[in-house]
Amino acid sequence: MKGLVITVLGILVFVCSLKVLALPQTSAQGTKAAKAVPEKKIDEAKEGERRFQENCGRCHNPPESISPREVKAVLQHMRVRAMLSAEDERLILKYLAP
């Protein structure tokens, strides 16, 4: 049992350290996304809706409301459950939280 607890703690510490190292890169990606042209955003939202219907809509309806703070966790959860691709996740994110 102790070994299991130590392993879990080790994993948590490892995850934290990875996240700290990854922060600057994430911010840079966000800056690039902000420069995208509006037309592209609209197209991506439409494509995201299509991919939502194609993948997520097989089991459930779109959520009535979902905030930008919630959407990433939801999509990563579904990426594992529904085997969404990274591109699916990115486009559905545009649809759910444009």
Next chain:
Amino acid sequence: MNRVLLLALGLFCAASELCAQSDPPDVPILSGALAFQGSTTAGATSFQPIIVPVLVAPFGDHWLVESRGEIEGFIARQDGTSGPYSGQFFASLDYLQLDYIANPHLTVTVGRFLTPFNIYNERFPLWVANLEDTPIIYTIGTRPSGSSNGGMVRGDAIARPGWIWNYTAYFSVLTTTENLQSGRSAGGRTGVFLPKAGLEVGVSYQRFLQNGDFNSSGAYLAWQPPQIPLDVRGEYAHSPGGQGYWLEGAYRLASSRSTTNWLSRLQAVARVQQYFKRQPTPEDALPSADVNQFDFGLNYYLPHEIRLNGSYGRQYSSAGNANIWNFEIVYRFLFPAWPGGR
């Protein structure tokens, strides 16, 4: 031990705080459902209040912790059809897993996870399932608890615009701890999804490595034609204890999937099942005789993520025929599990 748990909680909170700084933010969410079910089977009425919390905590783009528990009450008359009502409460942990999303082709999972045999166990929690009762063959390939403790890999082996080939493989160790039971087993599932047709077909296999080693196998089908609000799902499963299938159709009363009016919130459901008993095996939780059953139900999707469900089923079996009436109300919730507003 308590100090260790506090330290783990502190680290978890610290990780969440760090991750909350990224864009989009890595905010953990608390989701799940509250439900109240009523059922009358062969004259015996029972009620079940249920809460199913789901916690999801992403850590960057590759790491994810997911957990789902279930607290369920069972309230029924003491001797079935007469006597005073009494209740019991149960709690279980469906999954608590750490996922590493390496790339679209591979996700590695360790911990406790839902056993990936066919599709019902993984894809149809109570807020998604169209009918309240689980299929008769549900325990084939998922015994003893529906969950496994061990490791799993999954992903899309090949993804093309016209078709996607997905796979899942896992192993599990024997665990007898209360509420955390799992069997010693290994298995997998693979399927092909055709997005344009909305069709997925696949097969499952499990080798149960205890109680005299035996195999379970299965096949599944899910079809949602894109232009019609029709959902067709079905499974076949075979084990030394028995074999059977279920096939379900659900139709939204709308002209298309995008239609939204009061009538489009209504969904008619029908399911047929057949089960054929073979040699009894330990913990299979399968009927003791052949069973034929059909169910008809209506779902109404209210605003604010509330769903009402009512169904009638008739079961034919040499152990006795029965009418099955079910009613259910489900509320689906979702909110951030960290301060800062929505």
